[in-house]
Amino acid sequence: xxxxxxxxxxxxxxxxxxxxxxxxxxxxxxxxxxxxxxxxxxxxxxxxxxxxxxxxxxxxxxxxxxxxxxxxxxxxxxxxxxxxxxxxxxxxxxxxxxxxxxxxxxxxxxxxxxxxxxxxxxxxxxxxxxxxxxxxxxxxxxxxxxxxxxxxxxxxxxxxxxxxxxxxxxxxxxxxxxxxxxxxxxxxxxxxxxxxxxxxxxxxxxxxxxxxxxxxxxxxxxxxxxxxxxxxxxxxxxxxxxxxxxxxxxxxxxxxxxxxxxxxxxxxxxxxxxxxxxxxxxxxxxxxxxxxxxxxxxxxxxxxxxxxxxxxxxxxxxxxxxxxxxxxxxxxxxxxxxxxxxxxxxxxxxxxxxxxxxxxxxxxxxxxxxxxxxxxx
Amino acid sequence: xxxxxxxxxxxxxxxxxxxxxxxxxxxxxxxxxxxxxxxxxxxxxxxxxxxxxxxxxxxxxxxxxxxxxxxxxxxxxxxxxxxxxxxxxxxxxxxxxxxxxxxxxxxxxxxxxxxxxxxxxxxxxxxxxxxxxxxxxxxxxxxxxxxxxxxxxxxxxxxxxxxxxxxxxxxxxxxxxxxxxxxxxxxxxxxxxxxxxx
Numbered sequence: 388x389x390x391x392x393x394x395x396x397x398x399x400x401x402x403x404x405x406x407x408x409x410x411x412x413x414x415x416x417x418x419x420x421x422x423x424x425x426x427x428x429x430x431x432x433x434x435x436x437x438x439x440x441x442x443x444x445x446x447x448x449x450x451x452x453x454x455x456x457x458x459x460x461x462x463x464x465x466x467x468x469x470x471x472x473x474x475x476x477x478x479x480x481x482x483x484x485x486x487x488x489x490x491x492x493x494x495x496x497x498x499x500x501x502x503x504x505x506x507x508x509x510x511x512x513x514x515x516x517x518x519x520x521x522x523x524x525x526x527x528x529x530x531x532x533x534x535x536x537x538x539x540x541x542x543x544x545x546x547x548x549x550x551x552x553x554x555x556x557x558x559x560x561x562x563x564x565x566x567x568x569x570x571x572x573x574x575x576x577x578x579x580x581x582x583x584x585x586x587x588x589x590x591x592x593x594x595x596x597x598x599x600x601x602x603x604x605x606x607x608x609x610x611x612x613x614x615x616x617x618x619x620x621x622x623x624x625x626x627x628x629x630x631x632x633x634x635x636x637x638x639x640x641x642x643x644x645x646x647x648x649x650x651x652x653x654x655x656x657x658x659x660x661x662x663x664x665x666x667x668x669x670x671x672x673x674x675x676x677x678x679x680x681x682x683x684x685x686x687x688x689x690x691x692x693x694x695x696x697x698x699x700x701x702x703x704x705x706x707x708x709x710x711x712x713x714x715x716x717x718x719x720x721x722x723x724x725x726x727x728x729x730x731x732x733x734x735x736x737x738x739x740x741x742x743x744x745x746x747x748x749x750x751x752x753x754x755x756x757x758x759x760x761x762x763x764x
Numbered sequence: 765x766x767x768x769x770x771x772x773x774x775x776x777x778x779x780x781x782x783x784x785x786x787x788x789x790x791x792x793x794x795x796x797x798x799x800x801x802x803x804x805x806x807x808x809x810x811x812x813x814x815x816x817x818x819x820x821x822x823x824x825x826x827x828x829x830x831x832x833x834x835x836x837x838x839x840x841x842x843x844x845x846x847x848x849x850x851x852x853x854x855x856x857x858x859x860x861x862x863x864x865x866x867x868x869x870x871x872x873x874x875x876x877x878x879x880x881x882x883x884x885x886x887x888x889x890x891x892x893x894x895x896x897x898x899x900x901x902x903x904x905x906x907x908x909x910x911x912x913x914x915x916x917x918x919x920x921x922x923x924x925x926x927x928x929x930x931x932x933x934x935x936x937x938x939x940x941x942x943x944x945x946x947x948x949x950x951x952x953x954x955x956x957x958x959x960x961x962x
Contacts, residue, residue: 425941426934432887434907437794444809448789448816449782455820456780 898933
């Protein structure tokens with residue numbers, strides 16, 4: 388530590404040169420002139436060699452070092468070893484949780500939602516259904532996804548909004564209208580078709596809440612037979628058809644999960660329509676379909692009516708409920724309605740006509756006329 | 765200390781080599797204690813112990829040469845001193861005017877003893893009589909030989925301020941050693957109003 392620099396005994400020669408320059412700049416050098424010789428001696432003494440008493444406690448410091456050096460590696464190794472792992476695990480967990488949450492909240496775009504759901508399903512995470520915007524209040528339009536779709540969850544109301552082609556009168560959301568939990572195609576849970584519509588801010592109720600019948604009890608098992616998935620896919624893909632017919636009577640979807648086709652998730656504007664009113668029932672799930680749907684252009688207009696088998700629904704008072712036979716995808720009627728099955732009668736599904744599609748908008752058999760909002764149930 | 769030599773000692777100490785650490789400690793501890801004695805007075809040893817404890821805990825993360833190590837060491841020491849001063853700030857204090865201290869008959873006059881034999885402790889004690897910032901600047905800049913930029917960084921002052929403090933401190937020491945009473949008015953210290961903590 389001793390250096391040649393007279394003024395800075397504690398520095399090396401290289402540092403001494405630097406400090407010498409500093410000394411000149413600082414105008415300190417004159418203070419070390421011979422007339423101030425005592426200052427030089429003072430600085431030299433202050434930076435002199437170590438005194439014995441200053442090094443007397445060396446053993447204590449070494450003991451401290453010994454203890455600290457034996458503790459440090461353990462901590463350091465543990466931290467070094469765990470840090471990357473913790474970061475990786477945390478990142479993966481955060482990514483999975485985040486995507487699952489976003490998917491469940493339907494924040495992601497449809498395509499992304501679908502992909503996320505598929506990916507998460509592969510890893511064993513069943514993403515709850517994509518909550519479609521409340522169909523009830525929407526004036527939505529849209530077509531149902533097709534015959535094959537059913538509501539998986541209890542949430543009954545299918546937003547049949549879709550491309551917004553058909554105009555349907557929004558239904559009040561009083562009857563426990565819930566977004567579809569999921570759409571199950573062939574036993575698999577899929578995204579609801581085109582559930583991208585934003586919920587209306589101020590739903591306009593066309594039907595007074597009081598007129599709504601009690602929620603029908605739907606038997607999930609009695610759902611209408613699912614249509615061919617391909618057919619549903621085609622219906623989704625078809626972008627045609629704007630249902631011109633306003634849906635005045637929302638279809639109710641019943642709970643239970645399985646319900647008829649035409650869950651109203653609204654997809655490609657094939658059809659039209661139908662907003663679920665939910666009045667019937669919210670719990671439902673049956674997806675009533677009502678909504679119509681219409682016709683798949685590709686398929687020649689299959690009405691994806693949703694109706695469930697009325698026979699399965701004891702509470703269903705809708706006589707015609709049984710009817711709506713969505714089974715026939717090729718019927719070309721495109722209409723819908725199915726509500727009957729769920730007992731809810733209000734459905735209105737009707738008709739979405741798809742432009743160009745074959746949907747005629749006629750109510751499906753058994754289905755009630757959309758215009759009739761009466762509470763069947 | 766040469767850079768290569770210091771690097772070897774540092775690596776050895778970081779691996780846990782006790783002899784390497786002992787060499788480093790013997791090299792830097794005396795200057796550290798003197799610096800702490802100037803700024804911390806009687807608590808120098810305790811502060812030095814705290815400083816080295818911190819050094820041993822963080823030694824594995826240190827990277828740099830001899831100059832950087834000294835800067836790091838003195839920075840830790842200064843922080844320890846600040847903490848210590850903060851903890852003791854509420855202790856009971858008796859304020860005595862500095863003129864009273866000037867009139868006290870000194871049992872051992874530092875300047876006189878320097879003329880006879882300049883001891884390290886006496887030199888440090890004399891530097892400690894400077895105003896705190898001047899004494900610290902002198903210790904770091906002149907005694908420890910740290911560059912102005914490093915001293916400025918340690919003290920948290922601009923380099924120009926460090927230069928001024930160092931210059932004034934040395935000039936004051938020179939006058940003291942010459943038996944010249946420092947011109948308090950010129951120093952601008954306002955000594956008449958200055959009170960020291962005993």
